[in-house]
Amino acid sequence: MSKIKVGIVGGTGYTGVELLRLLARHPDVQLRAITSRSENGVPVSNMFPSLRGVVDLKFSDPASGILEACDAVFFATPHGVAMAQAPALLDKGVKVIDLGADFRLQDTEVFEKWYKLAHSTPDALKQAVYGLSELNREHIKSARLVGNPGCYPTTMQLGFYPLLKNNLVSANALIADCKSGVSGAGRKAEVGTLFCEAGDTFKAYGVSGHRHTPETLEQLTKMTAQKVNLIFTPHLTPMIRGMHSTLYATLLPEAVAMSNDELQKVFESTYVKEPFVDVMPWGSHPETRSVRGSNMLRMALHRNGDVVIVLVVQDNLVKGAAGQAVQNMNIMFGLEETAGLLGVGLVP
Ligand SMILES: NC(=O)C1=CN([C@@H]2O[C@H](COP(=O)(O)OP(=O)(O)OC[C@H]3O[C@@H](n4cnc5c(N)ncnc54)[C@H](OP(=O)(O)O)[C@@H]3O)[C@@H](O)[C@H]2O)C=CC1
Ligand SMILES: CC(=O)N[C@@H](CCC(=O)OP(=O)(O)O)C(=O)O
Numbered sequence: 001m002s003k004i005k006v007g008i009v010g011g012t013g014y015t016g017v018e019l020l021r022l023l024a025r026h027p028d029v030q031l032r033a034i035t036s037r038s039e040n041g042v043p044v045s046n047m048f049p050s051l052r053g054v055v056d057l058k059f060s061d062p063a064s065g066i067l068e069a070c071d072a073v074f075f076a077t078p079h080g081v082a083m084a085q086a087p088a089l090l091d092k093g094v095k096v097i098d099l100g101a102d103f104r105l106q107d108t109e110v111f112e113k114w115y116k117l118a119h120s121t122p123d124a125l126k127q128a129v130y131g132l133s134e135l136n137r138e139h140i141k142s143a144r145l146v147g148n149p150g151c152y153p154t155t156m157q158l159g160f161y162p163l164l165k166n167n168l169v170s171a172n173a174l175i176a177d178c179k180s181g182v183s184g185a186g187r188k189a190e191v192g193t194l195f196c197e198a199g200d201t202f203k204a205y206g207v208s209g210h211r212h213t214p215e216t217l218e219q220l221t222k223m224t225a226q227k228v229n230l231i232f233t234p235h236l237t238p239m240i241r242g243m244h245s246t247l248y249a250t251l252l253p254e255a256v257a258m259s260n261d262e263l264q265k266v267f268e269s270t271y272v273k274e275p276f277v278d279v280m281p282w283g284s285h286p287e288t289r290s291v292r293g294s295n296m297l298r299m300a301l302h303r304n305g306d307v308v309i310v311l312v313v314q315d316n317l318v319k320g321a322a323g324q325a326v327q328n329m330n331i332m333f334g335l336e337e338t339a340g341l342l343g344v345g346l347v348p
Contacts, residue, residue: 004029004072004335005032005070005071005072006029006072007032007035007070007073008031008034008035008076009062009076009077009081009082009085010081011076012187014183015076015099015322015325017050018317018318018321018322019326020034020048020051021322024051025054025340026326027339029340033060034055036062042058043059062085068089072097072332074099074325075097075098076100076322077099077100078188079102080100083119086098086102086121090144090145095145095146096145097145097146097332099148099321102125102147103125103145104130104147104148105218108122110218114214115211127145128145128146129145130146130147131149132324133337135219140332141331143332148321148328150211151316153216154297155247155312155320156312158299159299160223161270162267163249163308164224166266167226168255168258169249169251169252169255171228171229172228174229174230174231174248174249175231178232179235179237180242180243181240181241184243192236216232241292241293241317242288242289243315243320244312245311246311246312248307250308251307263303264279264282267279267299267301276319276323277297282301283300283301284300285300286300286313289348290345290347291315291345292315292346293318293345294315294319294323294346295323295324295341295343296314297314298313298314326340326341
């Protein structure tokens with residue numbers, strides 16, 4: 001089979017360089033174009049010496065037409081960019097995966113409220129498929145346009161799914177207490193992400209409303225007939241990569257008698273065939289470093305009375321962004337789902 005020709009829009013950002021790291025060693029991919037407006041013409045390896053001898057392309061202008069010759073294009077760009085540029089690529093038969101939020105929310109009014117942007121391509125949005133690989137694989141297989149999930153929503157959905165799908169917990173009282181590494185904010189210069197502002201300190205943000213709440217609610221609602229209510233509190237933690245989500249859900253009266261062993265089996269049987277979801281033994285404490293640089297999401301169950309506690313870790317740049325995007329590309333092109341994604345986490 002000939003290799004898939006791939007382009008990346010936004011190659012100078014953190015998810016862009018993560019895509020490059022993964023795709024450069026992907027057995028079925030040929031990297032054709034990596035765009036940057038600010039670094040146009042500069043060799044990619046000048047900016048990222050980690051890619052010297054691995055990627056020999058130069059950054060190109062996203063408007064040069066080079067993307068149209070690709071089979072697949074990833075948008076690793078701020079919200080609003082993919083919706084402006086994807087329709088022309090789709091018209092040329094190029095498959096598109098957006099790492100931003102332009103194609104995640106089905107309701108344009110909700111999108112406009114949270115992103116403060118008018119949605120310019122509601123027609124393209126109608127054909128977009130939400131790219132949570134494990135739960136939406138069948139739709140992703142035939143998708144031409146995928147909206148890759150947000151990083152926090154990936155942990156919340158995969159953690160709550162076995163409980164909601166099996167009607168074991170009250171969906172009306174879900175709590176997600178989540179922590180992200182600073183790379184989650186992207187590479188753009190902002191005072192809040194400077195070393196002196198984000199190092200050796202810890203804080204919550206977006207407590208009264210974060211745009212990942214509507215995305216997560218929209219998807220959790222598909223898992224259960226109950227009304228879903230979610231309290232989601234993100235925190236910024238002084239590490240570069242990694243995300244840790246502590247999820248709380250109260251068992252319904254009819255499920256309270258379940259043993260820890262039975263609950264564990266529900267999770268294990270849900271994810272037994274998933275190459276990138278690891279259900280650890282009951283009572284484990286997954287660490288972010290166990291998934292650093294890898295596409296694996298690890299979870300472990302605990303219980304306090306009627307409350308089930310699910311601990312979930314992932315690398316925000318891999319399973320939370322670029323890795324899941326590559327996983328979706330593999331599914332869209334009928335490749336081995338794990339191709340290019342079998343790297344092991346970096347410990348220590
Ligand atoms: N960081 C993370 O953990 C996660 C990020 N995401 C999402 O992925 C997307 C990318 O994030 P991240 O890599 O962190 O962002 P960065 O801010 O680090 O990078 C953004 C990139 O987009 C390019 N860009 C900006 N504006 C335009 C434009 N108008 N046209 C073409 N290219 C443009 C920039 O390059 P240049 O200006 O040179 O063209 C840069 O390479 C965002 O939508 C983000 O929300 C999703 C999940 C997790
Ligand atoms: C630490 C940090 O700032 N994280 C980002 C979320 C990560 C991300 O980029 O998600 P989207 O693709 O939905 O924007 C935030 O809370 O805005």
